[in-house]
Amino acid sequence: MKSTGAQAIVKSLQAEGVEVVFGYPGGVVLPLFDALYDADGIRTILTRHEQGATHAADAYARVSGRVGVVAVTSGPGAANTVTGIANAYMDSVPLVVITGQVATHVLGTDAFQETDITGITIPITKHNYLVDDAADIPEIMAEAFHIASTGRPGPVLIDVPVDMFRAEIAYRFPERISLPGYKPTVKGHVKQIKEAASLVSKARKPLLYIGGGVLASNAAKELKELAELMQLPVVTTLMGKGAFPEDHHLYTGMPGMHGGKFTNYAITETDLLFAIGVRFDDRVTGKLATFATKAKVVHVDIDPAEIGKNRGVDVPIVGDARSVIAGVIERLRKMNAQPRTDAWMRVIDDWRARFPFHYHASETSIMPEYVVERVRELTKDRPTIYCTEVGQNQMWACQYLRIREPRTWASSGGLGTMGFGLPAAIGAQLARPDHLVIDIAGDGSIQMNSQELATAVINKLPVKVVILNNGYLGMVRQWQELFYDRRYSSSTLPQDCPDFVKLAEAYGALGLRATTPAELDDALLRAFEHDGPAVVDVRVEREENVFPMVAPGGSIDEMLGGIPGGPVSEMLDGELLEEVWE
């Protein structure tokens, strides 16, 4: 069957079951947009910026579990996707980004809107392609989807010169893919799995340290089974949120810089750190030399390069989280292993009760933590997806929301990209039209991609933006307060510029404002009930800080702020401890 290169791309997208393409057209990519114009089964969402398209596709992928697809033009269009691609790369999100490129005969001549996007994106893609023969398109498309979505997922970019879009080729969807250099290990090594199970069965103070890899491999069910079988406490990283229900009695919080004190104590005290789909990121570990020093470490990851990268490991297991966890469960069942964490759970429960997240409530001014709490309570009984921006807003969302289901949380983890949240909410809403989708935002971050309000309004995507408007780049201000002598260099934003209510209205969205605690619930509820996009400008206490906090480079059990409590060595109840050790 004859097609143009552009038609071949669309056919490949259809063959892959793609339903949504996020994009922005321009000169050299017009043949592709022309082919998308009446493509059956594919909805093309025109964002207002290519960064928005890329973040939207990213969150679409996080929420749906499918590959997010982006189509943009060469030069500025391609360059505008860079932040979004880097974001997806850091958080291991499967994307296929198709960029138009100048014609092959002018490549390398600094032609109009020529940018070496494959060169630029080598460090931030799992793989990329520059099409130099249109006949390769079907194969490249199939490979790109395969690479993006298998193993450790990640973004793949395909750069397509305009003459390749136009060339006539014989289209056939390849039945088999041949990638001799790409064979991810899925099944864990049996001996290692046995060793892990044996350690779990013997440990007195085990801890599951869970990251995004568990979500990527759809292993939440297996994780819950393992945790319940052996009564293992579970901590989830920012990327792992949703992998384990946060209202479960074994849930032990988020570790790290703004994690729970009780969580960081548990990590410091554990004798078996069972790490799955995590990468021992510095925001989690703080000072590596004092991180979980009492623990043996089992590390499960599908990416061998993560194992031993930051922290030495006792039992390395390369494999898919789901298959490995299932293997460990099977082994534990065979061994008839019994839970022995009763005393350890009492230690953790005691810490959890003594060191919860807390803030000083106020009747006159709205505390930002209170806003997140109210969002949590008002959405308790309805399926909700929570997105965040970056900064204090994101950390409070981590601390005060309760994420209970996989793929209902989309937050920029590894890159910490301000401006992620709104386009992410748009992508999430497209993936789950039946869910309430909320972006917990900051007044700074929201301005980085607020143009996407147009995308939400025009496409009837009723996302809700709750701005914790503190008139600051709050997280920056917090660091300046703590570490730079309160010199608030370039971190102040006037709370009323822009007027977010008018901004929302200018786009045709509902704009609401709350300035006192008494007004908050009403504004939130009106926004949530509204059948279109809504923005709630919540004027919060301006100089509230996120606590507790591990000082940069500090040990994670020595946290600033929060409820007073020293390092873990001082926090252990003597009697309980004896029981744990006995």
Add this chain to the structure above:
Amino acid sequence: MRHTLSVVVENKPGVLTRVASLFARRGFNIDSLAVGETEDPTLSRMTIVVSADERALEQVTKQLYKLINVLKVQDLDPREMIDRELVLFKVNAPADRRAEIIEIANVFRAKIVDVGRASLTVEATGTSEKLAAMENLLRAYGIKELARTGKIALARGSRDA
């Protein structure tokens, strides 16, 4: 520790860039890199000499394997490999010292490949040690220019299955 990595990659445009940029980005220094087609024209072999401790070497090996175009990475055991490098030395050679230089070249089984009015160009192959020794001797005459290919290496035949 110095390691000689033998990396088999797909012979495609851009693969060298991917490998080189990986080393730079992850903070590994390349001492030398030589690349060329193998017995199979769809594959190239890169011989990369790096200074790295065991842990860094493990990490760089794993990162290399993550590149889709990389098929095989071997850390060659120095006792079990054949390694060679080719160097061209253009040496100052006034008439009265030419004989000495030719003598040195002979001792190292090197060849005089070009004769100029005031210089000789010597082509030498061998292990890095041999070439270093030779360079040392030639330095006394003044090396005007030097070019080297970088090391290439293969595991010894006795290592084959």
